[in-house]
Amino acid sequence: MCFFNDSKVTKFIRVKRKIITLRFIDSQTKGQGGEEHEILDTFPILFIRDHHPADHSSFKEQGGIWPSHCVAGTRGGEIHEALLPYVCEELTFDKGCCRETEQYSGFEGVNAAEQSLGEILELLDTTDVYVCGIATEYCVRNTCEDLLKAGHKVHLLKDCLAYVDHAGHLKALEEMASEGIGIE
Numbered sequence: 001m002c003f004f005n006d007s008k009v010t011k012f013i014r015v016k017r018k019i020i021t022l023r024f025i026d027s028q029t030k031g032q033g034g035e036e037h038e039i040l041d042t043f044p045i046l047f048i049r050d051h052h053p054a055d056h057s058s059f060k061e062q063g064g065i066w067p068s069h070c071v072a073g074t075r076g077g078e079i080h081e082a083l084l085p086y087v088c089e090e091l092t093f094d095k096g097c098c099r100e101t102e103q104y105s106g107f108e109g110v111n112a113a114e115q116s117l118g119e120i121l122e123l124l125d126t127t128d129v130y131v132c133g134i135a136t137e138y139c140v141r142n143t144c145e146d147l148l149k150a151g152h153k154v155h156l157l158k159d160c161l162a163y164v165d166h167a168g169h170l171k172a173l174e175e176m177a178s179e180g181i182g183i184e
């Protein structure tokens with residue numbers, strides 16, 4: 001059971017690298033070192049993760065563009081251990097679970113009860129969403145744009161992102177800013 005006491009939602013998008021985790025915690029604890037648990041506990045935290053079958057159609061060996069990644073049942077398909085204290089089943093959304101579907105946007109993911117991200121954000125009466133994760137040009141961007149379409153104020157934490165290509169990352173940030181996504 002999760003308890004929510006704020007309409008602001010912090011969302012991790014399949015955070016794989018500890019450095020992103022640490023940067024995120026840092027960004028939320030400016031000048032208040034050591035208080036990260038208290039601060040993170042005041043927000044509902046949603047996790048979105050790629051959870052692919054081993055033969056997912058997006059993988060190079062299947063004719064796709066990506067190396068094999070985030071395979072369900074392997075370490076790559078799990079949430080980083082540093083984040084486990086914040087994980088709650090109802091707020092964890094898996095996507096890309098079917099061989100044929102790519103699903104970059106978190107809005108295409110569902111939790112264990114088959115509820116979508118959009119459905120849960122509505123139930124939480126969410127206004128603002130803070131986003132971090134991987135990768136800026138793909139899953140992060142698609143999710144941010146869907147959040148915006150759904151009427152949320154989107155805060156993208158630029159120091160808490162990982163990307164495929166640096167130039168692509170910068171271009172995506174610029175384009176997202178022009179669409180009304182807050183780059184912070």
Ligand SMILES: [Zn+2]
Binds near residue numbers: 050052069070096
């Ligand atoms: Zn994927």
